[in-house]
Amino acid sequence: MATRKRVTAQDVARLAGVSRTTVSFVLNNITDMRISEETRQKVLEAARQLNYHPDVVARRMVTGRTRVLGFVLRQSPEQAFADLFLPQVLNGLSQAAARQGYQVLFEPIAPGHPNTMYARLVNERHVDGIILSGPRFDDEDLLRLHREGAAVVLIGRLPDVEIPYVDVDNVGGARMATEYLIGLGHRRIGLVTNAPLFYTASAERLSGYRQALEAAGLSFEEGLVRYGDFTPQSGYQAMMSLLQVRPLPTAVFVASDTVALGALQAIRHAGLRIPDDISLIGFDDIPLAGFLDPPLTTIHLPAFNLGWEAAEMLLSRLHGEEIPSPAARLLATHLVERESCAHARR
Amino acid sequence: MATRKRVTAQDVARLAGVSRTTVSFVLNNITDMRISEETRQKVLEAARQLNYHPDVVARRMVTGRTRVLGFVLRQSPEQAFADLFLPQVLNGLSQAAARQGYQVLFEPIAPGHPNTMYARLVNERHVDGIILSGPRFDDEDLLRLHREGAAVVLIGRLPDVEIPYVDVDNVGGARMATEYLIGLGHRRIGLVTNAPLFYTASAERLSGYRQALEAAGLSFEEGLVRYGDFTPQSGYQAMMSLLQVRPLPTAVFVASDTVALGALQAIRHAGLRIPDDISLIGFDDIPLAGFLDPPLTTIHLPAFNLGWEAAEMLLSRLHGEEIPSPAARLLATHLVERESCAHARR
DNA sequence: TCAAACTGCTAACACGTGTTAGCAACCATT
DNA sequence: AATGGTTGCTAACACGTGTTAGCAGTTTGA
Structure with missing residues (x-):
């Protein structure tokens, strides 16, 4: 477990013969700062040579955002995985998230711990916002979280509550x-x-x-x-x-x-x-x-779309686009005619 | 999106009339430092009153560990969700992880981007280690990652490679x-x-x-x-x-x-x-x-167990217990007799 | 010729926590 | 009375990055 020493931006700066600030500007493509093409190349070369990867934890520290969405399964895992519905939702969810550079933290409720505090996800800043599937109306944590301004989108409706949601019709x-x-x-x-x-x-x-x-x-x-x-x-x-x-x-x-x-x-x-x-x-x-x-x-x-739309809604909320409250989206269904129905007999 | 100001340990310290260090000792139950019961209570009360939650990002910064496992789906999402096998694996995985205070980051391969660099997960420190399902033997990134000492466990076998794996027999x-x-x-x-x-x-x-x-x-x-x-x-x-x-x-x-x-x-x-x-x-x-x-x-x-065992193996690796290389675990199957087979007719 | 503007870069701060070294005040021992 | 140990706490550093303010040196404009 000898955790090899991390390569930091400082190391890159040293090798390229510039300051760490310059390294940051180059690697983040900050064009406002006028960096000469020459030093640009020196930095890029040094970064490549050292196999430098910026530490996302440090970046989160300073930007204040994690670029992670939490997917909370309020129902029990046995229910959640009784069929392919929720897995498809998860699929849509993570594809929509990935498209905008976000990742998905999967947080099922622990069996036997119905009151696991998923609110921690937001409070302790594991994630920027959460998508909660299978909301219950006696969920005090959920209501408090929403009151405190956390970014939450529900999959499934909750009557008499103005939390944004996506649901199937x-x-x-x-x-x-x-x-x-x-x-x-x-x-x-x-x-x-x-x-x-x-x-x-x-x-x-x-x-x-x-x-x-x-x-x-x-x-x-x-x-x-x-x-x-x-x-x-x-x-x-x-x-x-x-x-x-x-x-x-x-x-x-x-x-x-x-x-x-x-x-x-x-x-x-x-x-x-x-x-x-x-x-x-x-x-x-x-x-x-x-x-x-x-x-x-x-x-x-539309299971896949359900996840996709939920992610889109949460992301636009996170990006500051004000959503009219209550924001809701009801996805249409359609009939698939196969062979299990016949005309009634006289 | 007025992101309300975070309550920090400093705020708690101020309210309790102690130093931030003391707050840290109390809340983390560090018994080596002898904190009087009186100040202990003052700190706990202040934390409760301010609804303080430690920032996990800052904690990761200093501890160097994220307590997150990455679950990488190397196969396409359509394959992955063709049936309930992988969802069950994911379920076992996250339950084993949760039991040890770890979370699971779900990382499917983006459709149309077969070479998405999931290695970023480790390099940029999104996760402490990854569990990769559906390894391919032409996966150069995987081999490099393993060579560089990253914690990786495979679900499914990879011939001629000494990466630890769990698989069904x-x-x-x-x-x-x-x-x-x-x-x-x-x-x-x-x-x-x-x-x-x-x-x-x-x-x-x-x-x-x-x-x-x-x-x-x-x-x-x-x-x-x-x-x-x-x-x-x-x-x-x-x-x-x-x-x-x-x-x-x-x-x-x-x-x-x-x-x-x-x-x-x-x-x-x-x-x-x-x-x-x-x-x-x-x-x-x-x-x-x-x-x-x-x-x-x-x-x-044993789909659930497959995920569970993979997580256990990765976690023991992360906790420094040296695993004999190559570490492997082959899970037994069993026959479920129902009604689709009969004796051959003469 | 001198001020003003621009070019290319850097020093320094901030983010919120865990942890080590150490400091006063008090008590026990010689 | 002097020394050594204990109790209860804190100052200060480290983690690795994004970003603002600003500094030399050069070019431009009157």
Whole structure:
């Protein structure tokens, strides 16, 4: 572990026979200071020869900015990695960040430590701002952080709070899915949610489902609703329960492809066929959706864009462009028609 | 963007009526310096009152260490996020890091910039060390970095290079899968790789397949091998081609569950049944594997542990514990028996 | 010819912390 | 009473950079 001595700008200056200040000007391309082409080259050559790399820690010290964004996962890692949605968000996030020379610090909540102080990230200056996925409304730290002027952007909505956020149009997507089933002639349409209702995304999808039903003059029935919990297992349970209902629904909207996977299996186990006996529509459009049996009709969510837009919003905030508060961006979804839905039988 | 003035240790010192040094001793619990309980409390109270948080950038400046690990994705983001394998690795990684007070900087390769200098991470002191997934043997930067004494741990093997690495036992896993099929009485066993052979994991899985065949006295046939490319699409193509072979293989080892998904679809489209007409075994045990139709028998890979072990190895290196070079750790796989394989028919 | 402007560079400060060396005041020992 | 040790604290340096103010030497303008 003999940590080799760092090469500093001072070393470069010495070798080039100039002052450290000059080295700084040359390497940062400060054109205001008129540096002769000759010394410029001397400095560049010396830097190359010594394999000099400026110390970003020292630079942060003086500039006051880290050029790092924190990506905080408020939900548990098991949930976060139940499917590819959040990884895709992370991907979009870090690509948008990289494009502007920023890096991403990945900060999942430690399991068993639900109150890990992610606020430290900002307070101790690990990062310039944070993107928080899966906000909870009882999160006092979050509200305080925002009150104190920290740069925060949410992925997912938080009602009655004016923190900027980016989200998918859950209500619209769920309405679209339900309307599609109605358009196929279904009148008895079940719902399996993606998660318990205290997740706002979950409540919103329920709301879109309900809106579509009522707009079509169909009544909303509690008895046709079951609650998933992120996993295929929960989808299996939920669908098994739904299959006890009489008369049987002719179609079911499952508000998560991952949960739908379990639902598919339950339907198979019950000896029913999709879409002949029962139509199924999912939500998310996970990459595998097209390769299920049958290929799953679903609502596509722009996961990559969600991350991208969140990063863009945070960065413009950091660069001082005032965003109208509350700043919000709702990303559109679209229907991907595959083979898991059919016309209702007479 | 009026960045509120930072509260520094100096401010705390002033309020408590002591020197900044004393504040540092109290807050860092330096017991060697004998601080009276009275001043201790004064300092703690002042810090609390001012909501003081030490500046981690300044601390890094003086300690010389960042307590950040870089997670570099050498493969393209599309590949990296083709399934949940790497996200799970990332999860294990950051949990192991968090347990020792380290954070993780996520650094995917920028698309279209294959030579992005991730070496900067170490040279410019963004991180203390890096974990690199998907190493390539033509990676000059990597070799130089290691030669210069940087702390690097690989996920995935690099032949003929003495950089510490953690990897899954691909050969053993593939042998296990193939032996399982042989044990069921299959004698004509096809192979669809997970990726082109210049990926070491791919070549290793092929090698395990071959070993198992030859150990059982079966001949290795080029004609029964097809090449996948991470995606279900490629699996579909590969299997379609394999289904042209006569006599038809009675079982196929697909060295990636994600690729297997496409293979499943191809078999369905050909009107054959699994496992009645043809047995299929996968590799990876993606979380969805048990919910496919039929539930997929596959080789489980310890993705979470892979990340965890890599982090542990890097951290012990950083803490000065000398690791015998080359340090390597090969994680065991195991077979998960589901319903996609059956006895060979007479 | 002399002041003014410009060219090319540098000294010195600031950022906020960890840590070493050392300084008074008090107590215990000879 | 003089010496030596202990207790409780602080002054001062170091980390490596960005940046402002300013200084010689040269050129330009009247």
